[in-house]
Amino acid sequence: MIGPPSAVAGLTEIEMFRIYDPTPPSGPRIVFWGQSFDLQPLAEECSRIFTIASREAGRWP
Numbered sequence: 001m002i003g004p005p006s007a008v009a010g011l012t013e014i015e016m017f018r019i020y021d022p023t024p025p026s027g028p029r030i031v032f033w034g035q036s037f038d039l040q041p042l043a044e045e046c047s048r049i050f051t052i053a054s055r056e057a058g059r060w061p
Contacts, residue, residue, distance in 0.1 A: 005031055 001008065004021050013034035021029045027040035 005036075 001018065002020050002022065004023055005016050005019050008016070008019070016031045016034045019031035021031065021036075027038060029036050029038055031037075
């Protein structure tokens with residue numbers, strides 16, 4: 001589902017699964033089994049690792 005978890009009524013916290021919420025001011029979040037995770041830190045870390053990996057890949061013949 002795409003939208004805030006509050007858009008779904010009648011579910012318990014553990015039933016909240018695969019919800020993508022693009023609306024929070026802190027950035028998008030994803031909900032798996034009632035646990036909410038910020039996606040922005042994940043995206044930033046992926047970008048950081050990609051930059052390092054790209055630089056290191058250029059060092060090998």
